[in-house]
Amino acid sequence: MSTGLSLGMTLIDTAEVYGGGKAEQLIGRVIKNRRDEVFLVSKVWPSHATxxxxxxxxxxxxxxxxxxxxxxxxxxWPDRVKDLAEVVETFExxxxxxxxxxxxxSNFGVAEMERLWRIxxxxxxxxxxxxxxxxxxxxERAVLPWCAQHRMPIMAYSPLGxxxxxxxxxxxxxxxxxxxxRSPAAVALAWAVRSGRVIAIPESGSVSHVRENAAALTLTLGSDELRQLDEAFPA
Structure with missing residues (x-):
């Protein structure tokens, strides 16, 4: 994580359930003297959504x-959330x-997003x-176009597949x-963020992989390369 921060990958994504809270504790140690460098994201589990x-x-x-x-x-997750309006009020x-x-x-489909928008x-x-x-x-079938229509970026988890x-x-x-x-990981990540409306959050457990991921920040895929990827991975 320290290597990633130094290479300009400043968003760190976690959640209260990851490692039963130990992931947040680890991140806390990493960012102790670097908090101003980090865009810090965490998540609340639906059973706590009151x-x-x-x-x-x-x-x-x-x-x-x-x-x-x-x-x-x-x-x-939207599942088992009894009162979405209460969630919005509490977040605010x-x-x-x-x-x-x-x-x-996170993990909202179009129906859940529409319900959220009515609150x-x-x-x-x-x-x-x-x-x-x-x-x-x-x-790409519905969620991505809906979010684009509402000028909302998505965060792509598991962007390496x-x-x-x-x-x-x-x-x-x-x-x-x-x-x-570049590495195959850099190509996959550059593809994921190609529109400018997607934030990719790849996982990595080694410094070498972090460096490979960071190379995507300066990689632009050409139209022919995007066509080849579309053919290899049809929408």
Whole structure:
């Protein structure tokens, strides 16, 4: 993570459930003297999606992260959330109190986004975090166009395809990577963010992979390369 920050990848995404809170504790140690460099994102689990539940969960996340605010706080899933209006009201209270700068959602389909938009203040949602990669383009059918229409970026999790997806072993991806002098991961990430409306949040467990991912920041794919990827991974 320290290497990633130094290479300009300043967004760190976590959640209260990752490692039972230990992920937030680890991140807190990493950013202890670098908080101003980081755009910090965490998420609240749907079982905590009540007024007091969100307030308590946010406070606990802030404590584990060793900070007084989150740059973005997300509702992790829409499932089993009984009162979405209460979630919006509580997020807005946290924003007014300075504990969070912005709020958003994760894993919302179009129906859930429409429901959110009908709630007073729901249009203040900053982003929708969803799976998106060459291997998983389902959000292009409806979610991505809906968010683009409402001028909302999406956050793409598993942008390298997730475990077992085979994106990085695909011969087309490897051929483009070789011609560009970059890694297959850089090609997959450059593809994910090509529109300028997608924020990719790849996972990595090694410094070498972090460096490969960072190379995507300066990689622009040409029209012929995008066509080849479309053929290899049809929408």
């Amino acid at each position: 007024r007091t539940g969100i307030q308590d969960a946010c406070s606990a996340s802030l404590t584990r992260l060793g900070t007084d605010h989150l740059d973005l706080y997300l509702l992790h 209270q946290l924003r007014a109190g300075g504990q969070i700068r912005r709020w958003g959602v 007073p203040g729901g249009e203040l949602c900053a982003t929708n975090q969803v799976p998106y990669s060459l291997a998983d383009r389902k959000v 997730g475990e077992g997806a085979g994106v990085l072993r695909n011969p087309v991806v490897q051929r483009i990577a070789s011609s560009q002098g």
